[in-house]
Amino acid sequence: MSEGHSTYTPRTGIERWFDARLPLPRLVHDSFIVYPVPRNLNYAYTFGGILTVMLASQIVTGVVLAMHYTPDTGLAFNSVEKIMRDVNSGWLLRSLHSNGASFFFIAVYIHICRGLYYGSYKSPRELLWVLGCTNLLLMMATAFIGYVLPWGQMSFWGATVITSFFSAIPLVGEWIQQLLLGGFAVDNPTLNRFFALHYLLPFLLAGVVTLHIWALHVVGQNNPTGIEVKSTTDVVDFTPYATVKDAFGIIVFLFFFAYFVFYLPNFLGHPDNYTIANPLKTPAHIVPEWYFLPFYAILRAITFNVGPIDSKLGGVFAMFSSIAVLFLVPWLDTSKVRSAVYRPWYKVFFWLFVADVLFLGWLGSQPAEGVYVTMSQLATLYYFAFFILVMPLLGLIETPRRMPHSITEAVLEKRATSVKAEE
Amino acid sequence: MADLSEPETGTDEHTLLAEAPASVEVDVASLTPGMSLVVQWRGKPVVVRNRTEQEMKDGEAVKLADLKDPIARNANLPADAPATDANRTTPGKEALLVMVQVCTHLGCIPLGQEGDFGGWLCPCHGSQYDTAGRIRKGPAPENMAVPVFQFTSDTKIRLG
């Protein structure tokens, strides 16, 4: 789609002056105004825009919070309390930022599921997908590190557990862990480097997001049929069509966000994080933030040794693999058909996978005892089987449904059936 | 470890931490059976538990073959000493278990006298230790460590 040459014609003198020196107006015109998008995009496609808004919001609220926050083990907790009580609108900033992280993850998970359902990772969008997975990884690192900053009990013990992951790596593990901590345990040097990284990573994220959108604009958007754009009747202009739809999606999403920010500001948090960090006492029920729970359940599911790999390394390996496997999806799925709309069996396995991840999330919030462990093990098994068995094998044996020849045909067919239904 | 951490400016309980010296004297005279005390040693909690008759019996009854980690992990014994109940304690002082109370999985502090084996239960990912602090169930790979220590008198222990 990028091949199509620019239709931009500078109209005023200033526009002409810029166009000859730095064609920024041309870039905006070509990328966000006349850029062609498939005419059948649904609301699942508005989450990219929503994610961009959330990233901007996190950066703006974060930078202002940083003006009032002190990264010192003796002062951090109190400085956050000061933000909550004394700083003008500080409560609002912090509520926006901490709930913003949660809503950022809600959006990214829906965005990823959209990709998995409509096969958006398939050629030629492999790199687009891999960049997206990199974004997820950066988001996770940023959110984990940010959660350490208020220096509550969950901050401290979350940091202890997560940095210990690295000690499971043979030979270099301990060294990496000490490098992360700046010592042998979570302490002031840890908090200082975490604050520096928490400031840095979102800007790296913004950089990778730019690459992600660039790649998107080279290959064009996928759509619910998974059929490539073939003619001009398949597309509409980005503005006003996608702009308005995205704006509406963003507003609805922000309604939900605002509800939490103003009415349930601590609902997604944990009360133990309002107790200052105590290195001598682990809270009785330690859980990570909700958006890490499925991965936490996978970590805890490996309670057994596998040959030379002990349960600790095994758990850490399984947990990292659960993210790593996402990067490989473009090469694991062997189906020639992109969209689950035309894949009757994939659809079933996909929804089972979604249910499985939600189930893992619930298990992650339960104590790691008795039946919960067994259930986590089964759910972990399906998590990996979906990627490693279902994706490669199903593509070879499944008979897809009949597909329309073009997006236009799909849209007209749908309209015809709905008109008939109304009669 | 103490040298690495910055002087604390906070007023809360962990101010004590930073000053932890390399060796610590512990008076265990007041520990009656069934009681534990925790001291801070090199930034880590070390528990001294005066085990009950029942706890000792339970610890001795365990067969080595049933242990996930068959090594004593006792810094006062050779590195390959087997994890018998006796090897987790000191000859003549079998009731007193001295142990770094840090989970060998990912570093949380297990809760005492909890779990299926009557020893320790880690709240983080559910590792369970028996009455001799040996890992029995869950993701932790090793028994909790017995630190270097010695009895300086009948009722005094020096750690380190």
Ligand code: HEM
């Ligand atoms: C990818 C974007 C970001 C995410 C996902 C994120 C996430 C988080 C999270 C989960 C917390 C803990 C909230 C709490 O419970 O109090 C936090 C705290 C914090 N973040 Fe961010 N953050 C992001 C960007 C930024 C940026 C760009 C800054 C700028 C310096 C920043 C500065 C802070 C500060 C100062 C705190 C501590 C104050 C507090 O806890 O409210 N964040 N962040």
Ligand code: FES
């Ligand atoms: S840290 Fe104790 S079970 Fe994981």
